[in-house]
Amino acid sequence: MTKLEAVIQPSKLEAVKDALIEIGVDGMTVLEVRGHGRQKGHTEFYRGHEYTVDLLPKIKLEIVMPDELVDKAVQAIVVTARSGKIGDGKIFLTKIDQAIRIRNDERGAAAL
Amino acid sequence: MKKAGVVFLMVAFLFLCVAPLCAQAGDATKIAELEKQIGDARSAADNAWILVCSALVLLMTGPGLALFYGGLVRKKNVLATMMQSFAMMAIVTVLWAVIGYSLCFGGGSSFIGGFEHVFLRGVGVEPNTDYSTTLPQQTFMVYQLMFAIITPALITGAFAERMKFSAMALFMILWSIFVYAPMAHMVWGKGGLLNAALGGRFPTLDFAGGTVVHITSGVSALVCAWYLGKRIGYPHEPMPPHSVVLSFIGACLLWVGWFGFNAGSALGSGGLATSAFVATHFAAASAAIGWGAAEWIRNGKPSALGGISGAVAGLVAITPAAGFVKPMPALLIGLIAGVFCYYMVAKVKAKLAYDDSLDAFGVHGAGGTIGALLTGVFAVSSINPLLHDAQGNSIALGLLEGNPRQLLNQLIGVVIAWVLAIVGTLIILKIVDMVIGLRVTAEHEVQGLDLTQHGEEGYSWDASAV
Numbered sequence: 398m399t400k401l402e403a404v405i406q407p408s409k410l411e412a413v414k415d416a417l418i419e420i421g422v423d424g425m426t427v428l429e430v431r432g433h434g435r436q437k438g439h440t441e442f443y444r445g446h447e448y449t450v451d452l453l454p455k456i457k458l459e460i461v462m463p464d465e466l467v468d469k470a471v472q473a474i475v476v477t478a479r480s481g482k483i484g485d486g487k488i489f490l491t492k493i494d495q496a497i498r499i500r501n502d503e504r505g506a507a508a509l
Numbered sequence: 510m511k512k513a514g515v516v517f518l519m520v521a522f523l524f525l526c527v528a529p530l531c532a533q534a535g536d537a538t539k540i541a542e543l544e545k546q547i548g549d550a551r552s553a554a555d556n557a558w559i560l561v562c563s564a565l566v567l568l569m570t571g572p573g574l575a576l577f578y579g580g581l582v583r584k585k586n587v588l589a590t591m592m593q594s595f596a597m598m599a600i601v602t603v604l605w606a607v608i609g610y611s612l613c614f615g616g617g618s619s620f621i622g623g624f625e626h627v628f629l630r631g632v633g634v635e636p637n638t639d640y641s642t643t644l645p646q647q648t649f650m651v652y653q654l655m656f657a658i659i660t661p662a663l664i665t666g667a668f669a670e671r672m673k674f675s676a677m678a679l680f681m682i683l684w685s686i687f688v689y690a691p692m693a694h695m696v697w698g699k700g701g702l703l704n705a706a707l708g709g710r711f712p713t714l715d716f717a718g719g720t721v722v723h724i725t726s727g728v729s730a731l732v733c734a735w736y737l738g739k740r741i742g743y744p745h746e747p748m749p750p751h752s753v754v755l756s757f758i759g760a761c762l763l764w765v766g767w768f769g770f771n772a773g774s775a776l777g778s779g780g781l782a783t784s785a786f787v788a789t790h791f792a793a794a795s796a797a798i799g800w801g802a803a804e805w806i807r808n809g810k811p812s813a814l815g816g817i818s819g820a821v822a823g824l825v826a827i828t829p830a831a832g833f834v835k836p837m838p839a840l841l842i843g844l845i846a847g848v849f850c851y852y853m854v855a856k857v858k859a860k861l862a863y864d865d866s867l868d869a870f871g872v873h874g875a876g877g878t879i880g881a882l883l884t885g886v887f888a889v890s891s892i893n894p895l896l897h898d899a900q901g902n903s904i905a906l907g908l909l910e911g912n913p914r915q916l917l918n919q920l921i922g923v924v925i926a927w928v929l930a931i932v933g934t935l936i937i938l939k940i941v942d943m944v945i946g947l948r949v950t951a952e953h954e955v956q957g958l959d960l961t962q963h964g965e966e967g968y969s970w971d972a973s974a975v
Binding site (some may be wrong): 441442443444445446448449 | 744747749750804807808810812814815818851854855856859868
């Protein structure tokens with residue numbers, strides 16, 4: 398099993414979600430987060446005074462999936478979340494040891 | 510028969526003489542009756558208008574200023590900031606009933622009124638003819654009260670996010686008595702030093718309170734900001750407004766309420782009120798454009814906060830001039846004020862390094878001062894023949910109409926307002942500082958005034974989570 402964490406632009410959430418469901422991803426956790434990579438934020442002006450906002454609103458998806466789905470999921474996210482501009486986001490993959498369904502104590506891929 | 514004929518002739522003669530007199534007496538009665546009805550109708554119309562205006566001016570403080578200022582602070586101080594405006598509605602009203610109205614509009618010296626109307630003694634539904642022949646004195650009293658409420662509320666913008674609520678309340682009580690009351694009496698009270706309508710020594714044109722309301726509050730705000738010192742972290746930590754949306758709604762309510770503020774100052778529902786209404790609206794619009802354009806040039810974008818701040822600056826600047834200028838000069842006054850106040854807030858404030866949290870001075874002090882001076886330039890007697898010569902003929906008002914002396918009088922009014930505001934505010938701050946202390950502790954300031962001063966939060970996100 399692999400945990401996929403994708404940080405994407407908020408405006409791309411719906412498209413990414415639909416693409417993932419289409420390739421067979423059953424469940425996901427969506428978080429509203431703030432951060433920046435190379436984008437380094439933006440500047441705001443209030444009554445002539447400049448403020449640098451370096452933590453920008455982003456969406457983070459967390460999905461644990463069977464290993465055979467990972468490549469397709471990565472491809473789906475890259476295609477749908479890409480605008481080509483700086484700040485499109487990143488995908489992180491981590492190996493997962495175990496998953497447990499609380500309702501019936503199922504283990505492993507069956508619990509996903 | 511001959512005698513009867515003579516009597517008949519005499520009776521006929523008498524009838525011919527008396528009949529027109531009777532008819533005349535009947536006409537006179539009818540005319541008097543008509544005049545009374547016209548007077549009653551005028552009085553009713555004026556009364557209705559000024560009661561509506563009173564509500565409009567209160568609208569400026571209650572939702573208007575409270576939302577405008579509330580949106581500009583950080584979210585941990587939103588309630589405390591709004592509460593400061595609301596508290597003025599309660600505290601100043603009681604103070605006004607007890608002594609404030611009397612000190613402003615009771616007979617007294619050139620500098621302050623007396624005690625004849627303490628506890629509103631003698632303030633009933635009959636007009637006080639010194640100020641209005643058509644309004645019940647209670648209407649005049651309650652209308653003026655709304656000005657007395659918003660003036661100290663404007664100052665709260667300077668010390669937002671760091672002053673104790675208790676200190677604020679005491680400061681405002683003393684300020685209303687020792688700064689607002691003398692200034693209001695000098696400009697508007699009978700026998701006041703600067704009163705242009707009732708024979709003051711230096712007749713200053715201040716239609717709706719540019720000097721009384723905006724200069725005194727704005728300059729006092731600057732003194733407060735200087736005396737209290739900067740907020741912790743200012744100017745290194747970013748302190749952007751937590752909700753420009755709230756400020757936007759507040760500013761629009763201020764714009765609407767300002768029609769009551771300025772057009773109501775005609776104290777009647779006639780053409781002068783219309784003229785002031787139009788001037789007010791025009792100045793607000795052009796000032797919004799002036800501030801927005803200045804920002805657009807400097808920052809590349811016209812911001813929403815800039816637009817609404819500009820509108821308020823224009824409303825401030827047109828306040829003293831509203832009942833004296835034509836529509837085109839009103840547009841010009843607004844445009845000048847919009848650019849000038851932007852410069853004061855964006856450049857001068859940073860240069861002088863004072864922390865006027867919400868720019869009470871930059872908008873009200875600066876806008877009020879430029880407005881008072883421009884009133885002396887653009888005022889015309891065709892709009893409001895207020896000044897008269899020794900023979901009772903109306904004379905030119907502003908510089909462009911041929912009365913350069915008026916500009917000097919305006920300057921005298923401005924200087925007196927600045928001096929009174931600086932000296933009075935400094936003394937009051939010192940007293941309050943010694944009695945209860947002005948500033949919250951550093952710990953409370955970091956925690957926010959909502960929790961530490963009122964035990965509440967403006968936004969309790971977790972309150973209804975389950």
